[in-house]
Amino acid sequence: MKQVININFQGRVVPIEVSAFDILKQYTESLNRHFANEEGKDEIINDIESRIGELFQERLTNGATCITEDDVNAVIKSMGRPEEFEDVEENAGTAPKTGPATASQEYSSAQSGHKRLYRDENNKVLGGVCAGVANYFGIDALVVRLIFIFSGIGFFAYILLWAFVPSSAQTVIGSKRKKLYRDSDDKIIAGVGSGLGNYFGINPWIPRVLFALPFLSFVFRWNHWGAFSFPEFVKFGFSPGALILYIILWLVIPEAFTTAEKLEMKGAKVDIDSIKNSVVEEMKGVQQRAQKFGKEASATVADKTKAFTSEAGNVARRGSRSLGDVIVFLLRLFAYFVIGCVGLVLVVGLFFLGFGAVGLFPLKDFLITDGWENAFAWGTLLFFIAVPIIGIITWIIRRLAKTKANRKMIRLSFGSLWVVGWICAIMLVSSLFNDFRYTNKNLVEQDIVLANPGVKKLELSSVSRLEKYTRSSWFRVEPFLGLEDDTAYIRNVEVRIVKATNDSFRVTTIKMASGRTKTQADNLANMIQFGGVQKDTLLQLDKGIAINKTDKFRNQYVILTVYVPVGKHIKIDRSIGWFDRIHFGINDRGDWDFDSDDEAHGWSADIEYEMRADGRLYSLDGRLAGTPRHTRVRVTSNDDDNYRYDSTNPMHKVDSMRQKVEKEQQHIKDSLEKQKEKIDKQLEKLGDTGDGGDDSQSINGARFPVYGPMVTVY
Amino acid sequence: MNIDNTASQMRKGVLEFCILSVIKQGEAYPSDIIDKMKAANLNILEGTLYPLLTRLKNAEFLTYRWVESNSGPPRKYFSLTEKGAEFYKELEATWFELANAVKALTDAEQEHFNNNNFNDPQ
DSSP, rough: OOOOEEEEEETTEEEEHHHHHHHHHHHHHHHHHHHHOOHHHHHHHHHHHHHHHHHHHHHTTTOOBBOOOHHHHHHHHHOOOOGOOOOGGGGGGSSSSSOOOOOOHHHHHHHTOOOOOOOOOGSSSSHHHHHHHHHHHOOHHHHHHHHHHHHHTTTHHHHHHHHSOBGGGSTTTTTTTOOOOOOOOOSSSHHHHHHHHHHHSSHHHHHHHHHHHHHHHHHHHHTTTTSSSHHHHHHHHHHHHHHHHHHHHHSOOOBBBSSHHHHHHOOOOOOOOTTOOOOOHHHHHHHHHHHHSOOOOOHHHHHHHHHHHHHHHHHHHHHHHHHHHHHHHHHHHHHHHHHHHHHHHHHHHHHHHHHHHHHHGGGGGGGTTTTTHHOOOOOOIIIIHHHHHHHHHHHHHHHTTOOTTTTHHHHHHHHHHHHHHHHHHHHHHHHHHHHTTTEOOOOEEEEEOOOTTTTTEEEEESSOOHHHHHHOOOBBBBTEEEEOOOEEEEEEEEEEEEEEEEEEOEEEEEEOOOOOHHHHEEEEEEEEOOEEETTTTTEOSSSSEEEEETOOOSSSSEEEEEEEEETTTTOOGGGOSSSOOOOOOOOOGGGSSOOOOOTOOOOOTTTEEEEOOTEEEEEESSSSSSSSSHHHHHHHHHHOHHHHHHHOOOGGSSSSSSHHHHHHHHHHHHHHHHHHHHHHHHHHHHTTTOOOOHHHHHHHHHOSSSSSGGGGGO | HHHHHHHHHHHHHHHHHHHHHHHHHHHOOOHHHHHHHHHOOOOOHHHHHHHHHHHHTTTSSEEEEOOOOOOOEEEEEEEEEEHHHHHHHHHHHHHHHHHHHHHHHHHHHHHHHHHIITTTTO
16 A cells, blocks of 8 residues: 655656655656756756656556556666766766776775875775775775774774764765664664664664663662762763763664665665765755755755855855954854853753762652652753753754754754753742741750760760771762661751860750741751760760651751860860751851851861860960861861862851951961971970971871871871 | 776767767657667667757757657657767767777687677677
8 A cells, every 4th residue: 555646747747656756756866966067957857857757657648547666666777877877078087987986095096186085984894994094195904903003092083083084985976875874673762772783784782782781780889879989970970871872862863764764774875876976965965865854845955055155145245345244243153152152051060960960869868758849859850950951962963963854843842841840840949948948946955965074185076986097988978978778867067165164074965957847847856866975085976967768858957065164175076067067948047157256166176175264265285276277287288088178168167268368378377387386396306496397397297197196296 | 997897988989979870860859869779789878868968969969849749748859950960970980980990900809709799689
């Protein structure tokens, strides 16, 4: 059963099968291309077409109901395909153009003495780059291949050359010419894998497995999702990458519909190529091919080309004339540049947002309630973040490839999916906003029982001394301290140090939380478990506030107040938190923010202080606390841990950059002076004086880790 | 260098001469020309013929008139112009010159050729 259409062919109505019509159309197109540079092109084609029309009419008058594929093929056979035509032109004596390309070495030199670099598809191993380069320089392809393999840049250079060097097949008539199509005959999802297999001449299962591989590893790596260190980040980032790549290829690579396309896909010889494919003609061919899939009328291309050329001509003419047009042109160029930059930033931003969201996704169960909110979270990830990424990349590639098919439909579907994404994102945010609406009001100061409050010195730490050194470094998502199956630990702990009224230590906690209702907030605050055990001078506190998946993270927050008796020492280990707390939502706790002049917070982690009668802390060398030590750390140490620590230091400590810089300079000065004093003392002991403190200081800094017992050296 | 190429180069050189000689015998329609050439065992594709005719016409060696046809679109019937007749004469002279030369050069082969191929039915 075949569909029959009526066409107006040379002024006669001809009933013809659709498939036969496609063949006929391709044939006339190939004629058009063949005679493109001929003087009487229109006349020749007209003659040929009228002859074809005559032959058709003959069939119909002989009793055929319509023109079939066989009829068309028979007609084409009698007329001959363009590459079978015998050119009796002036150039008939030059190259053996009608025969298949024997060796492109011959070919490239035969081309009117002008050597050009082509990829040699006839002698290719991968893309014919090496063979082409070898042809160009007249050396053995094996030599070039070895150079490519053994030089480091070979791979990238190869890819670049593959992409940019034209294939010899494009200019040699009748030789193979492969195009990338999706193979719908042999598909599992969309035929991308089999299409790639066809293109590279490999088993379709190779690209399929390559696509699937990251997914397999993705599944195996599921438990390590919290890992945010860079190599792992890349690895699991690749798995959605494979999916995105697949979808993009799906959208970008056209499906092989017609027989000719299927032949092209497999690199078989297709007879519509011709020697007269100059660069211009090549462009025309691309347009025609794109058009074949598209629904636009065939006239538009011609119109467009005409319009474009006339426009281009106008621009060129006007451009040479008036300065105003030059300015307009430059402005337009600038506008495109800006648009390009914005687009690039958008894409990069979205990518980072996407990766960030994917990375934080395992934590979502601690934040988001099941049901609608969960659905919104997924919707946001997929539609709000992934869809525009895929959309923009697809758009760019389609622009580059000049594909026009289904533009409207794709735009529409991307647009509507993104609208869904927006709705999800807005619903998610508003729902979360509600979850953090209220803060508990029942603030009670609860004591942490100390076994021996009368010690001379108290050191607060959230990890035992041994653990401090083995603490796993894989965890990177601050401020979540750790992630177990259904518990996350957050370090929302603020430490305040005040003077005790008697001579024993006292440690209290105030617990806070937010919630959808006031009751919920109160409940969550009451549920916070945060305590500690005293061992001699060490008060080992819980490693963070435990958040489970049922109760979720709702700004659980602990204020730890340490009452230090006058004359006794206090040291807070950095593991307690204090610096990196996270906080969602509405309640501004600005009044608690850390001001370095605040007596309750004017101290740094990992330094031993002494409480004096004025209620202030003094470091052991007698300096008033309140100079954040971490800035000094950055000067004196290149310890990686400290560097990161410093970078996570919240900006709200200082109001402006200027102040910060001034302060830092001051600290550097102070620390240098201190170092110098120390060194001077040491040198005095040796009965000598001198300087050179700078050097020893840096050595000092590099030698000793900042945390731990050694830190007391400072 | 292969046999197909060389053979086709040889043929190309004489195609125009052959077409002109067919038309010289009387007004001709392209498919008549094809048929006559086929009868002489010289196969030519219509796709090759049409461009040649157009070129010869553009060079004012040929002229044509439209004749209504009952089996399709009107047909072009080609005939030689005066200029074309002169051109043909020159070609003819060249051809016989060439043919004689080739004959003289390949005389030794000729006998062999005759024995093998000449009696084949055409």
